[in-house]
Amino acid sequence: MILISLSEGIFEKIKKLLEENNLKYEKVETGEELLELAKKSKPELIILEKDLPLLDGFVVSLLLKSHPKTKDVPILTICKCNYPEEKIKAKESGADWLLLYPFGPEEFLWAIKELIRK
DSSP states (O other): OEEEEOOHHHHHHHHHHHHHTTOOEEEOSSHHHHHHHHHHHOOSEEEEESOOSSSOHHHHHHHHHHSTTTTTSOEEEEESSOOHHHHHHHHHTTOSEEEESSOOHHHHHHHHHHHHHO
């Protein structure tokens, strides 16, 4: 199962791709919900973006990577801006893969397959 916390616009773009490729997912609204569910369900992959309600994606990534139950779960971070600082923060917080929005369907699916394979 893939655990997702994204804004509606980005989620709508990837929802169809996930369903067409038979990838099971669960969407949550906030960074706090993401943390709690990830600890309980140990997903195959987490997809999040920096701008999450309550806790931002970078903080959530740091917390996930520092918890024994979730430290090995790969994280795909989606950033809406192409600033070097954002890329550095994403990597330093524990993101295993960074996609810049907008991205193409092939790029998104390739990233997921690579991360789940690890």
